[in-house]
Amino acid sequence: MTPQEIANFLDDAAYTAQPVEQISLKNNITLEDAYKIQRLSIEARKKRGEKVTGYKMGFTSYAKMEQMGVHDLIWGILTDQMQIIPKEEVNLNQWIHPRAEPEIAFHVKKAINKPITLDEIPEYIDKMAAAIEVIDSRYKNFKFTLEDVVADNCSSTGYVRSDWKELKVEGIDNLKIDLWIDGKKVESGNTAAILKNPLQSVVELSRLANEAGVVVEEGHIIMAGAATAAVYLNPGNNVASTLEGVGEIGFKVAK
Ligand code: OOG
Ligand code: MG
Numbered sequence: 001m002t003p004q005e006i007a008n009f010l011d012d013a014a015y016t017a018q019p020v021e022q023i024s025l026k027n028n029i030t031l032e033d034a035y036k037i038q039r040l041s042i043e044a045r046k047k048r049g050e051k052v053t054g055y056k057m058g059f060t061s062y063a064k065m066e067q068m069g070v071h072d073l074i075w076g077i078l079t080d081q082m083q084i085i086p087k088e089e090v091n092l093n094q095w096i097h098p099r100a101e102p103e104i105a106f107h108v109k110k111a112i113n114k115p116i117t118l119d120e121i122p123e124y125i126d127k128m129a130a131a132i133e134v135i136d137s138r139y140k141n142f143k144f145t146l147e148d149v150v151a152d153n154c155s156s157t158g159y160v161r162s163d164w165k166e167l168k169v170e171g172i173d174n175l176k177i178d179l180w181i182d183g184k185k186v187e188s189g190n191t192a193a194i195l196k197n198p199l200q201s202v203v204e205l206s207r208l209a210n211e212a213g214v215v216v217e218e219g220h221i222i223m224a225g226a227a228t229a230a231v232y233l234n235p236g237n238n239v240a241s242t243l244e245g246v247g248e249i250g251f252k253v254a255k
Pocket of ligand 2: 056133
């Protein structure tokens with residue numbers, strides 16, 4: 001298949017919520033091809049009227065790398081269609097086998113058009129929030145190689161955040177971050193697990209985006225990557241994440 005054909009194949013899988021074979025089984029794709037396919041699949045979403053709202057980093061914590069068996073940093077693209085309205089009910093039938101993970105989100109104050117350093121962060125990032133990412137690999141059994149998952153836009157499918165709070169750099173690398181289902185703590189982590197400092201995720205994104213010729217625009221959201229493993233969602237679940245000193249956010253899954 002050509003990159004365009006693979007992009008359409010994965011976009012159809014997402015759109016119809018039907019799992020597919022890993023594309024790496026029958027196609028020889030490099031990591032560069034995989035990112036090209038990712039961008040083509042976003043073009044398909046844009047044709048349906050979706051707008052890019054930001055970026056997500058993946059495999060920034062050991063817990064995630066171990067759970068999924070992929071040990072490289074990845075980045076994916078978020079759109080407005082993926083936004084979950086806080087406290088509103090979501091329907092699981094729009095997805096294949098969704099999982100939730102607790103994250104920290106950042107708000108871009110000024111367009112990031114070059115690789116930035118940790119020291120430069122306050123010039124570009126002004127706010128932070130507690131967040132939940134919903135990931136839904138389009139591949140059967142949630143199994144993939146690095147190239148598979150990158151082509152599949154890094155399993156991106158949903159995200160929700162708390163109200164924005166002023167960015168506080170001091171201590172951001174040592175905050176408790178937990179995932180709750182039906183009032184029970186199901187995953188417990190610390191922001192230190194995210195590249196030792198979740199702001200390092202922004203630094204890495206700025207490097208990767210620059211290499212790809214992408215500008216992270218003012219007003220965009222950046223998800224730093226989960227600090228813990230992800231948990232499957234079930235009908236009727238009440239899902240929440242709490243981020244120490246920053247906030248909490250949740251949503252309900254329809255029965
Ligand atoms: C890939 C996405 C990884 C994260 O936060 O590490 C990710 C996956 O696990 O399916 O979003
Ligand atoms: Mg994630």
